[in-house]
Amino acid sequence: MTVDARPGPLGRSVVVGVGQPAPPAWADAPRVVVDEAALADPAAAVAALHAAWAERDPVVVELAVDPARFRAPASIDGAPWELGVDLDLPLDRLHFLVWANTWDARGDEPVWWWAVKAARLGEGAAPTPEGPGDLALADGTALWVDGGPREPLARADLEGLGLVHRESVEAGRLAVAPEPVPVTADLADDQREAVAHQRGPARIVAPAGSGKTRVLTERLRHLLVDRRWEPGSVLAVAYNVKARDEMVERTEGIGARVQTLNGLAYSILGQARGSAPPVADEREVRRLLDDLLPRRQRRANTDPVAPYLEALTEVRLGLRDPARVESDRGDVPGFAEVVGPYRDLLERRGVVDFDEQVTAAIEALLRDGELRRRVQARHRHLLVDELQDLTPAHVLLVRLVAGPPLDVFGVGDDDQVIYGHAGADPRFLIDFATWFPGGATHALEVNHRSAAPVVTTAATLLGYNRRRVAKVIRARPDAAQDADAVRIVAHEASAGSEALVEVVRGWLDEGVDPDDVAVLTRVHALLLAPHVALVEAEVPVRSTVGPELLDRTGARAALAYLRIADDPGAIDPADLAEVYRRPSRGLPRWITKWFRRRMSVADVADVGERLDDPKVADKVAQLAADLETVAAAGGGTTRSALEVVRDDIGLGEAMAGLDRSKGGEGSSQLDDIEALIQVADLHPVLEGFDAWLRRALGGGRTAGPAVTLSTVHRVKGREWPRVVVAGTTAGLLPHRLAADEEEERRVLHVAVTRARDRVVVLGDASRPSPFLGELTGEAPVRPERVRRTGAATPDGPARRERREGGRAAPGEPLDGVAATRAEALRTWRRERSRADGVPAYVVFSDATLDALARRAPASTADLARVPGIGPAKLERYGADILALVAEGDGTPGAPADDA
Structure with missing residues (x-):
């Protein structure tokens, strides 16, 4: 018998022993040696074998070690954030690649093991090492058994024989692949090319409106129906439940498997633990976490648990080191020591929280190699939607599940990464082939x-962003060319609501259905003025804004100040209780016994004069003085009174501090005050403002056609014929709390591209957003800087001037004075870290030191505004920093504390 050992039409490789010559058919093929050195450092061998397998380029694999050494899947210990998104399992991949598509020529006769395994399935099949093909069915039909990357192959290219793929054999089926058929769905050319992708991983770059969901679902249909791949080996992964349900609906009846990312993780966790654990809700999570937090004095106007919840997400989904997160945030003292006990507590109680589903699934896959291999056998091909929104933990989960071949069909748009606060990063699309070797690219170019x-x-x-995939974005050939399709309106500060109503009312008067109109803002609070303005104009709205917004900390305090301004002679005790703490004046709790009746401003001043404690008396006197200022403001407009409360009384700065304590991307208390100022223009007379506002918020909703009011983040994937983007104003968009200016630009891009026919962008002319000029291309290209702080803020020019101070932005080179100051700060940090027995970055990160050097804070209040300095670091290091800066600047004595 002569064995037909050759690469053949499937580009097979061959395995030989040490020093063994390759069979004649591989005489000229490159040789990859797997020896002790390769096991110690497999990267080069894995890269060479993967490239050869993916391209069907024959190689000779010389096995200089016992293959049993790397047969069992590795067990990996360590927390996911210690291992990182770049984690590779090279020995897993080495085992797969050595045997995936290779003859075993180490014995007397070469063996094609996939034919042997196929014959074990029965059905009268038998290996045919002498040819033709690899396998003969009971009726004599000759077949190849392919171990290469799965792809449609025509019999004409297979020496006239049929083909069974290794994955079918693994699934226990002798399923003969059909002849290749073209994609027949009604698709554009670029979409069809992506759906018909032949083999291996692929990045589908899908700009807004290019039909990414259609491409993904048609790809799923093409694999299962046209190519007849096993449904058990193909999984579509959706980012959320809504996207999953849409995919399920679009692929009904074809046996497709569709899961969310968390659903995938949860199913793996169920397999690892024998049953799926209960998922704790936020209330339980807060209670469990609060019991573990370091006991310290609670500061007014802060949510002590929220920063720790955000930090946990940074660690578990962002895969960041807990100590680094604690250092960089500055508002989570003791956090690094909390992460382990919190996760242990979840495990002891047999529950998981939302993020822990992903983290625990990753750990289970890493620690249990056999589980990993079983999971991978059911996920040979992953189709991943919204790839740009995946966090590092999600990417790691996908890579572990899709390994070793890493056959991922990832659809997404780096220009729509707007969830950076959750760990999403455009690099996963930009550098797709880094995580999915050999990945091809299919670009969708047409916005339909x-x-x-x-x-x-x-x-x-988007042309102003630098971190992005270079791409062509064009309208469909028959797209409308109406010059009025885009309008950019810069309105006066007090005319934003009027401009909005004029646009929406004008559209409705033209006959546009209210359901065809959307009003979008960067943050939820800024929907308040559009909601009230449209209700007052008798426009029906579909809105999530309600009276509960007025019960949030900042809005509640601002409204209390307004009621005092309206009637300073009869201050309600509840209002007084609101305002004496906001901004915090350091008054003791027992002061409330003096504020239990209706009082005038003079009565409050009298309380201060009657107190025995001089420090408390001074604070009450300051409160009375602030109330006098508020009372004087009552003679003006509602807007002017709110501006006095925000700027002169300091409520804006107090709420900015609360915003900093809660992280950068949640609901902003300062935005709530901004929203009240915007709506104040609709009711300029102070008297009755509160009651009017609550009535207006209660109306306008209807079950019938209505204008949609929403934030941009809630509508990604949706569209309307007409869209208004409100609040494109400095400090709001880009938002003052956002760290990534490019992401803020992407937020505006998502908002604009929700419109099919027309979009109007509204912004305050007195605080122009830099993005307004960029929409037209008239703005100059600024120096490269992605990370940013110190954006223009909505709290008045005087405070902006103090905050900005004309200093350079972070990321720009330090000037001579700042550089000297930075060196002194680094020397201090080095000494302090040694004294405290902690790494230097735990004291302050380099970015924080550079910010300190640039800003040269002169007071505790200035210091608190520096990114990376929260309450704990302020208390621990504040005096040292202020003294060091004052000394370096030649300022005599200690700086005054104006906090």
């Missing part, structure tokens, strides 16, 4: 949704 000017405007805006 929007009018041509909308597409052009959005693309122009």
